[in-house]
Amino acid sequence: MKRYADPMTGTAPDLGLQSLRIIRAIESTRSITGASRALGVSQPAISQHLQRTESKLGVALVVRTGRAITLTDAGRALAAQSAIALDALDVAFAEIEALAQMRSGTVRLVGFPSASSTLVPALISTLRDRSPGVSIRYGEEEPPEAIDLVESGERDIGLVFSYPGEAARGTRPDRSRLSLANLFDDNLLLVLPRDHPLADEDVVDMIALEDDPWIAGCPKCRGNLLRFCERVGFEPDIAFETDNAAAVMGLVASGLGVTLMPRLVLTTTAMPENVVVRSPNPGITRVIGAVVRDERRGDPSITAALTALAGLGVTRWGIAPLAR
Numbered sequence: 178m179k180r181y182a183d184p185m186t187g188t189a190p191d192l193g194l195q196s197l198r199i200i201r202a203i204e205s206t207r208s209i210t211g212a213s214r215a216l217g218v219s220q221p222a223i224s225q226h227l228q229r230t231e232s233k234l235g236v237a238l239v240v241r242t243g244r245a246i247t248l249t250d251a252g253r254a255l256a257a258q259s260a261i262a263l264d265a266l267d268v269a270f271a272e273i274e275a276l277a278q279m280r281s282g283t284v285r286l287v288g289f290p291s292a293s294s295t296l297v298p299a300l301i302s303t304l305r306d307r308s309p310g311v312s313i314r315y316g317e318e319e320p321p322e323a324i325d326l327v328e329s330g331e332r333d334i335g336l337v338f339s340y341p342g343e344a345a346r347g348t349r350p351d352r353s354r355l356s357l358a359n360l361f362d363d364n365l366l367l368v369l370p371r372d373h374p375l376a377d378e379d380v381v382d383m384i385a386l387e388d389d390p391w392i393a394g395c396p397k398c399r400g401n402l403l404r405f406c407e408r409v410g411f412e413p414d415i416a417f418e419t420d421n422a423a424a425v426m427g428l429v430a431s432g433l434g435v436t437l438m439p440r441l442v443l444t445t446t447a448m449p450e451n452v453v454v455r456s457p458n459p460g461i462t463r464v465i466g467a468v469v470r471d472e473r474r475g476d477p478s479i480t481a482a483l484t485a486l487a488g489l490g491v492t493r494w495g496i497a498p499l500a501r
Contacts, residue, residue, distance in 0.1 A: 192230055192233065192234075194263070194266070195226060196226065196230045197255075197259035197262060197263055198216060198259075198263065199212060199216065199218075199223055199226055199227060199230075200227075200230070200238060200248075200252060200255050200256050200259055201256055201259045201260055201263065202215045202216050203227075203239065203246065203248065203252075203256075204248055204252075204253070204256040207245070207246065207247070208245070208246055209223050209224060209227075209246060227239065234251070234255075236249070236251045237249050237251065237252075238251055238252035238255060239252055282310065282311050282312075282476070282477060282478025282479075282481075283311075283312050283313075283314060283478065284311060284312070284313050284314070284333050284334060284478050284479055284481075284482045285314045285316075285331070285332045285333045285334075286300075286313050286314065286315045286316075286332065286333065286334050286335075286336065286482070287315070287316045287317070287318050287322075287323040287326050287327070287332040287334070287335050287336070288315065288317060288318075288323065288335070288336030288337075289317070289318070289319055289320060289323070289336060289337065289338060290317055290319075290420075291422075291439065291441045291442045291445065292336045292441070292465075293315075293317050294445045295441055295444070295445060295494050296336060296465075296486070296489065296491070297313075297315055297336070299489050299490075300313065300482065300485055300486050300489065301313050301315075303485040303488070303489065304481065304482060304485050307481070307485060308478075308481040308485070311478045311481050311482065313482070316332070319397075319398070320335070320337035320338060320339070323335035323336065323337055323468070324337060324355070324468055327355065327468050327469065327470060328354065328355060328470065330470065333469065333470075333473055333476075333479055333482075334467055334468070334469055334479060334482060334483065334486075335467065335468040335469075336465070336466075336467055336486075337357075337465070337466055337467070337468055338363065338439075338463045338464060338465045338466070339463060339464055339466075340400075340401035340404070340405075340461070340463045341404075341405075341461065341462075354470055354471055354472070355468055355469070355470060355471065356468070356469055356470075356471050356474060357466050357467070357468050358466055358467050358469075358483065358487070359464050359465075359466040359499055360465055360466050360467060360486065360487055360498065360499060361464070361465040361466075361491055361496045361497060361498055361499060362462050362463075362464060362465075362496060362497045362498075362499060363439045363440055363441050363462065363463050363464070363465055363495075363496045364439070364440050364456075364460060364461070364462050364495075364496075365437045365438065365439050365440070365457065365460075365461045365462065365463065366437065366438060366439075366440055366443060366454045366455065366456060366457070367381050367386075367435065367436075367437060367454065367455045367456070367457045368425070368426070368429050368435065368436050368437070368438050368443075368452060368453075368454055369381070369429065369435050369452070369453050369454075369455060370429055370430065370431075370432040370435075370451060370452065370453075371450075371451040371452060371453050372432065372451070373432075373435070373453075375455070376453045376455070378455060379455065379456065380455065380456045380457075380458050381455045381456070381457060381458065382458050383405075383406065383409040383457050383458060383459065384409055384410055384411060386435055387406075387410075387411035387413075388414075389414070389434065389435045390414050390415075390416035390417070390433065390434040390435070391413040391414055391415050391416060391417075391434055391435060391436060392415075392416070392417045392418075392419065392425050392428050392429065392433070392434040392435070392436040393413070393415045393417070393418055393436070394418065394419070394420045395418055395419075395420055396418070398420060399415065399418075401461075401463070402415075402437060405437070405461050408459075409459070416433070416434050417433065417434055422438070422442050422445075422446040423446060423447065425438065426446060426447065426448065426449055426452060427449070429449075429452050430449035430451050430452050437457065437461070439463055440494070440495040440496060441465075441494050441495070441496055443495070444493075444494045444495055445494075464499070465496070467483060467486060469483070
């Protein structure tokens with residue numbers, strides 16, 4: 178057992194921060210009077226506190242000669258370590274203050290592919306200007322996987338989306354520890370070959386495309402198209418499957434099929450000359466939102482990121498902020 182260990186716990190006695198400050202002030206000023214002035218504490222209080230500290234340690238920390246006072250070897254050892262401990266605490270308190278004022282922190286963000294080239298760079302740029310101490314670490318996943326990562330604590334914020342009736346995809350989590358903030362509306366548009374019989378129509382009735390071959394995403398990602406067409410009154414003939422936006426455009430440009438694509442995707446995808454974009458009737462909109470764990474919502478860096486995200490100027494991508 179250590180010389181100054183508590184016999185019950187085996188740990189060093191709890192001296193408290195004030196004891197460390199007093200011994201450090203005595204070292205600096207070489208007097209009780211000087212320590213009293215430096216700390217704004219009365220001389221009797223300094224003396225009494227010093228006596229209690231010596232009693233706890235079982236050794237003398239100072240030697241008094243008249244009005245002069247010097248530290249013993251034990252006092253000098255404690256003063257040296259006090260300086261290290263108090264300096265470390267000053268650094269810790271400064272970091273905590275910076276976090277409280279949203280000056281620093283790391284936010285682990287996960288988002289879907291079409292957000293990676295639009296919302297995410299804009300968010301990072303905005304935070305760099307408004308909260309330069311807040312940094313973003315970003316990874317890309319589809320909404321179901323993104324929500325799993327947020328729920329497990331591996332990510333702090335998940336950028337996600339949902340279509341009408343598509344709660345299972347994850348943007349309306351029924352998990353009690355998660356909160357969803359719906360942020361933006363993103364309309365879906367029809368993409369047709371320029372020589373399609375309906376290409377000259379500004380608004381195309383969906384039912385008129387029931388006999389066309391369709392291009393859709395992978396089986397896991399096409400649920401929104403199937404449900405939408407079912408509501409309209411037909412089952413789409415899915416001839417091609419790909420989640421690659423450029424590949425979709427190539428297939429449409431070759432006259433091999435038609436498709437629905439979110440406007441956010443279209444704004445970042447090269448549009449071949451022989452492809453046209455039209456509004457569907459009825460219309461369909463996906464909602465883009467952010468998912469966080471309830472206990473993290475109050476974290477300053479996460480609050481800064483969510484505030485910046487909600488305030489992005491998104492009309493440049495053809496999407497619209499939701500009324501709040």
